[in-house]
Amino acid sequence: MGKIVSIGETLVEVMADSSGCGFLEPMSFTGPFPSGAPPIYISQAARMGAATAYISTVGDDDFGKVNLDRLRSDGVDISAIAIDPILPTGHAFVRYRPDGNRDFCYNITYSASGQTKMTPEAANVIAASTHLHVVGNSMFTDEIREMTAQAAAQIKARGGTVSFDPNLRKEMLAQPGLREAIEKVLSFTDLFLPSGDELFLGVETTDVNEAIAQHLASGMKAVVHKRGAEGATYYDGTLVLNQPPFPAQEVDPTGAGDCFGGAFTALWTSGESAAECLRLAAAAGALAVMKRGPMSGAENAETVRAFADKHTRRVQGAKHV
Structure with a gap:
């Protein structure tokens, strides 16, 4: 098994204890929780048994320590996480x-994460x-975009692979470049x-099957379309697998897609079958929503597998195309 690396923002999440619109009045909160889409992803991948590393920057503060402690305890290599002395x-x-x-x-762009650069450690x-x-939502600076392209070129030149989860808020697409x-x-x-309509990024169609065909024709090895409460579907040009969702009492949906991706990639890069990758990733996503806090529901491989086996939500509709 090789080593999985990701690059991006690191932050804490502080959650309001009451529902409502906005923050225009005093209210109570719970947190800080370690967070950021790439840290959630890499935490789950590490918990599934993959060798992992993360590149980012945190401040010299307690919020930074919360994240470093969590990633370190999950077994992530944090040697390339820099500490900014000011931001x-x-x-x-x-x-x-x-x-x-x-x-x-x-605040992410103007935090320590916005200073992430290619260091010797990275x-x-x-x-x-x-x-x-x-x-996708981690590519908020020119430096991170450049690092991403450089890392991809190096890793692919050695025969490695790249996965991509857009995870984009609509307003982000207006950012120059x-x-x-x-x-x-x-x-x-x-x-x-x-996830959802992100499937149509980079293609000239709004038809699901045509979008899949165009992505695979471009050189992708596989597409896994996450469809929330409808489950997920795997495509690789010869095989289509439909995975129904697992039952879950939702407490906090933040990070479910990242946990799905972390579990799937950890298994996929280790040579696990597509069907088992999909089944256990769906289980990891279900477990993720049942605890409050973005990383709180990221479970280890044994727990994920036991949950999946208990609920026996096997892949449905597998077919060769």
Whole structure:
């Protein structure tokens, strides 16, 4: 098994204890929770048994320590996480609206994470890695975009692979250069992990089957379309697998997609069958929503497998095409 590396933002999440719209009045909160899409992903991948490393920057503060302690305890190589002596660790205050959507008040771009650069430690981690995982919402600076492209080129030149989870908020697409950066990432992606309409990034169609065909024709090895409460579907050009969702009492949906991706990639890069990758990833995603806090529901491989076996939600509708 090789080493999985990811690059991006690191932050803490502080969650309002009451539902409502916005933050215009005093209210109680719970947190800080370690967070950020790539840290959630890499935490889950490590818990599934993969060798992992993470490249980022945190502040010299307690919020940074919360994240470093969690990643270290999960077995992630944190040697390439720099500590900025001036800027604070990123943060996100989150409040759920009555309809289930969320309001955010956050600082990432102008936090320590915005200073993430190619350090000697980062270069060493990339040189030792065989798989790169890219998260779209982490590509918020030119330096991170450049590092991502450089890491992908190096890893693929050695016969390694790249996975990509867009995880994009709509307003992010207005950032100068981001659409171009996403198109570049798509060009070197082996494993595509879109949610919902993210499937149509980089293609000239709104038809699901045609979008899948175009992605696979571009050189992707597999596409895993995450469809929330409808489950997930795997495509590789010869095989289609449909995985129904596992039953879960939802407490906090934040990070479910990242836990799904971390579990799937850890298993996929180790040579596990597509069906088992999909089944256990779906189980990891279900477990993730049952605890409050973005990483709180990331479980180890034994717990994920036991949960999946107990509920026996096997892959359905497998067919060769």
